[in-house]
Amino acid sequence: MTSRVSTGTRPGARFAQFKLVLLGESAVGKSSLVLRFVKDQFDDYRESTIGAAFLTQTISLDDTTTVKFEIWDTAGQERYKSLAPMYYRNANCAVVVYDITQASSLDKAKAWVKELQRQANENIIIALAGNKADLVAEHPDKRAITTSDAEAYAREAGLLFFETSAKTAENVRELFTAIARKLPLEQAGARNMRSNPRQGVDLRPEAPGTQGGGACNC
Amino acid sequence: MESLSDTVWDVVLAGTGLAQSLLALSLSRSGKKVLHVDKNEYYGGLEAALSLQEAEIWAEAADEGAGSSPYRHATIKNLEREAPVQEADGALKLGFSRAYSLSLSPQLIYTRSNLLPVLVSSKVYRQLEFLAVGSWWIYENKDVTEGGQDGEGDARQGGLRRIPGGREDVFADKSIDLRSTRSLMRFLKLAADPETHMSILEEWGNRAFPDFLESRLSIPPRLQAPLLALTSSPHPPTETLTSYALPRIHRHLTSIGMFGPGFGAVVPKWGGLAEIAQVACRAGAVGGGVYVLKRGFESAEMPDLQASGRNSVRFDKDTGLSTLCLQGGEQIRSHWVVGSIWDLPLQIDQNPGDRMQTNYVARSITIVSGSLAQLFPSPAEGAPPPAGAVVVYPTGTLEPQSTDQTPGSSGLGLPPVYLIIHSSDTGECPAGQCVIYACSFHPTNADSHQILQVAVAKLVASVREDPPATVLWCMHYDQRYNLPATTEDYEANIRCDHFMNDHVLQLPDVVPGMALEDDVLKHVRAAYRRIVGDDDVAFMLFDDREGTGDDIDEN
Ligand SMILES: Nc1nc2c(ncn2[C@@H]2O[C@H](COP(=O)(O)OP(=O)(O)OP(=O)(O)O)[C@@H](O)[C@H]2O)c(=O)[nH]1
Numbered sequence: 215m216t217s218r219v220s221t222g223t224r225p226g227a228r229f230a231q232f233k234l235v236l237l238g239e240s241a242v243g244k245s246s247l248v249l250r251f252v253k254d255q256f257d258d259y260r261e262s263t264i265g266a267a268f269l270t271q272t273i274s275l276d277d278t279t280t281v282k283f284e285i286w287d288t289a290g291q292e293r294y295k296s297l298a299p300m301y302y303r304n305a306n307c308a309v310v311v312y313d314i315t316q317a318s319s320l321d322k323a324k325a326w327v328k329e330l331q332r333q334a335n336e337n338i339i340i341a342l343a344g345n346k347a348d349l350v351a352e353h354p355d356k357r358a359i360t361t362s363d364a365e366a367y368a369r370e371a372g373l374l375f376f377e378t379s380a381k382t383a384e385n386v387r388e389l390f391t392a393i394a395r396k397l398p399l400e401q402a403g404a405r406n407m408r409s410n411p412r413q414g415v416d417l418r419p420e421a422p423g424t425q426g427g428g429a430c431n432c
Numbered sequence: 433m434e435s436l437s438d439t440v441w442d443v444v445l446a447g448t449g450l451a452q453s454l455l456a457l458s459l460s461r462s463g464k465k466v467l468h469v470d471k472n473e474y475y476g477g478l479e480a481a482l483s484l485q486e487a488e489i490w491a492e493a494a495d496e497g498a499g500s501s502p503y504r505h506a507t508i509k510n511l512e513r514e515a516p517v518q519e520a521d522g523a524l525k526l527g528f529s530r531a532y533s534l535s536l537s538p539q540l541i542y543t544r545s546n547l548l549p550v551l552v553s554s555k556v557y558r559q560l561e562f563l564a565v566g567s568w569w570i571y572e573n574k575d576v577t578e579g580g581q582d583g584e585g586d587a588r589q590g591g592l593r594r595i596p597g598g599r600e601d602v603f604a605d606k607s608i609d610l611r612s613t614r615s616l617m618r619f620l621k622l623a624a625d626p627e628t629h630m631s632i633l634e635e636w637g638n639r640a641f642p643d644f645l646e647s648r649l650s651i652p653p654r655l656q657a658p659l660l661a662l663t664s665s666p667h668p669p670t671e672t673l674t675s676y677a678l679p680r681i682h683r684h685l686t687s688i689g690m691f692g693p694g695f696g697a698v699v700p701k702w703g704g705l706a707e708i709a710q711v712a713c714r715a716g717a718v719g720g721g722v723y724v725l726k727r728g729f730e731s732a733e734m735p736d737l738q739a740s741g742r743n744s745v746r747f748d749k750d751t752g753l754s755t756l757c758l759q760g761g762e763q764i765r766s767h768w769v770v771g772s773i774w775d776l777p778l779q780i781d782q783n784p785g786d787r788m789q790t791n792y793v794a795r796s797i798t799i800v801s802g803s804l805a806q807l808f809p810s811p812a813e814g815a816p817p818p819a820g821a822v823v824v825y826p827t828g829t830l831e832p833q834s835t836d837q838t839p840g841s842s843g844l845g846l847p848p849v850y851l852i853i854h855s856s857d858t859g860e861c862p863a864g865q866c867v868i869y870a871c872s873f874h875p876t877n878a879d880s881h882q883i884l885q886v887a888v889a890k891l892v893a894s895v896r897e898d899p900p901a902t903v904l905w906c907m908h909y910d911q912r913y914n915l916p917a918t919t920e921d922y923e924a925n926i927r928c929d930h931f932m933n934d935h936v937l938q939l940p941d942v943v944p945g946m947a948l949e950d951d952v953l954k955h956v957r958a959a960y961r962r963i964v965g966d967d968d969v970a971f972m973l974f975d976d977r978e979g980t981g982d983d984i985d986e987n
């Protein structure tokens with residue numbers, strides 16, 4: 215079995231790439247979390263996602279370990295619900311988002327967790343994110359779901375859990391870093407280790423210095 | 433919320449097979465409103481990849497799906513239950529259902545395929561992983577092997593012989609005598625040079641390939657078999673024409689070395705062509721396409737449509753809009769409707785015969801314990817480790833020895849049997865196991881499943897493995913396929929004569945052979961041209977989307 219974690223140019227350096235999917239009801243802040251994580255921005259008037267969006271972000275876990283997320287942000291509107299299977303297929307990790315001021319959004323999140331546990335990879339890492347924490351900081355009465363309730367559910371279902379705010383950036387980096395730390399960097403045999411395809415074939419004939427590409431035909 | 437019927441769609445795509453998905457990808461930056469539906473609850477259509485559980489459900493539907501799917505006679509055997517499990521070693525047992533991603537389309541993709549440059553130019557290659565297909569093996573019966581001069585073709589090898597991958601291999605092969613080596617070299621040179629093909633084909637094109645090899649190049653029958661194997665011909669040698677064989681051998685030879693030493697074909701990781709179809713659909717969704725699973729069209733067979741005398745697709749000449757009825761009754765309007773014949777609302781059985789030739793191919797998928805490492809030697813120094821291998825059983829190697837009463841064989845022999853073996857590196861099975869995909873174009877014979885089973889059993893038995901490899905699970909089925917109406921006129925092939933409406937296009941099925949053929953993409957491009965107009969220079973030429981570039985060099 216080949217390792218899909220590549221060693222980089224620096225001695226001992228490791229690089230791994232993982233597929234991450236965001237799921238959750240419309241307007242809970244999935245795209246906002248991604249925007250905060252990838253560009254460190256926030257937008258008060260964000261348009262609802264059509265279909266899906268794809269972004270990448272790389273984080274360093276320590277001096278030698280780099281993790282690249284291939285992020286699929288799906289549309290939460292009911293009309294797009296058929297999309298989810300093609301994004302969680304072979305996903306290594308998922309972030310299921312709800313809005314802590316909307317009780318119904320946690321029900322939807324639980325339904326997604328169930329579907330992931332039934333349909334996605336056996337060892338997918340799932341994180342639950344209760345978003346819009348900034349809203350209750352100002353107006354505690356706006357909270358619809360207590361931290362302890364959500365925490366208890368997350369523990370029971372085996373999920374990572376954070377209350378986040380895309381607006382203030384609270385816990386956003388922490389969320390993605392916690393996922394990265396839990397991913398099987400060492401366990402090269404993991405089936406769903408979708409990381410850098412060093413063992414694979416590079417399709418770009420001009421690719422510099424990679425094995426395969428442009429190799430001599432003699 | 434806006435319903436599907438409120439929108440006037442530019443394009444409705446029916447089915448999420450490879451061809452429709454590539455069309456969705458090609459339209460993903462066009463600004464066109466695309467609705468992409470599939471009657472199944474999974475993506476991939478005829479190119480889907482299945483878990484064990486999904487395979488059970490699929491087989492049940494395929495077995496009774498006459499008319500709405502190209503499949504028949506699907507059966508699954510779980511042999512693990514029969515064999516006593518001795519040890520705790522997980523690889524000796526079937527894994528979890530979702531540890532498998534069994535491909536209905538395990539075709540290998542030659543490095544010269546027209547698809548690969550398009551996956552690069554459209555940037556979706558960033559989400560795909562490709563693995564090398566290494567060695568091609570040919571099965572030789574004992575008498576032939578023992579008759580050879582080499583000591584290698586012994587019982588341990590069980591009659592498997594590696595097909596030389598190129599000139600160096602031919603020279604290195606001690607079992608080939610000097611004269612034959614010279615003949616083979618002459619052939620390899622000639623096959624690699626397309627300029628000479630024209631004149632050869634003029635004279636030999638319509639004659640059997642073995643005839644050409646023997647009469648023109650004095651290549652003895654024993655050395656013809658490996659060359660025939662490289663053609664992946666569906667027919668026995670006597671029916672394999674030089675016009676069919678030569679271009680395919682040319683493709684094989686010139687593909688080797690293109691993306692690295694020692695291999696000429698690749699397979700996508702995670703379930704064959706299914707993965708490419710899904711990645712293409714994802715791009716379609718990012719481009720704003722709406723995706724709906726479990727929603728096909730009401731077809732003309734539906735009683736209520738028949739009673740009302742309506743066609744399943746109504747065309748309004750003034751607006752140029754087609755109206756179709758989705759399952760569940762929703763009416764949708766679109767400028768274009770594109771799908772495979774299995775997804776468009778037409779009655780299949782009235783269709784073939786006129787323009788299309790209908791055939792069946794017998795196929796099987798087998799999960800074996802054991803890594804079959806012997807089949808995956810490194811083909812050359814510096815080559816990426818192969819995750820795929822090919823084993824060919826030439827005509828004559830699987831026939832019942834004496835009693836040759838097989839109907840249809842008429843002395844010509846059975847067509848060859850082809851096996852593509854995927855190692856666990858493909859992500860299709862747990863580590864320590866392999867998936868063997870078998871096919872033969874001889875389904876009129878009721879024994880064709882039996883023949884595939886024998887081929888797999890012989891392979892498993894001929895590989896040294898400790899503990900010995902065993903079959904854990906297998907599925908057999910027949911797949912009907914329609915060769916496109918023409919070989920050259922892609923515009924004509926996508927016409928759907930069933931409707932008096934030239935805004936309905938049909939994308940021909942991917943032919944279930946050994947290799948993905950270039951016509952799939954050519955049909956997609958023809959459909960793209962019809963939809964966007966003649967100007968197709970931008971076909972599949974996309975920039976990276978913002979925020980997705982290769983922001984870090986993985987080196
Ligand atoms: N106060 C506050 N508002 C937020 C936060 N995150 C998102 N929002 C707002 O909530 C609205 C919806 O956010 P999106 O990120 O578009 O939600 P989404 O989950 O991507 O929605 P869909 O794309 O429809 O599935 C936007 O107006 C955001 O500005 C947050 O942490 N705090």
Ligand SMILES: [Mg+2]
Binds near residue numbers: 245246261262288290
């Ligand atoms: Mg969004």
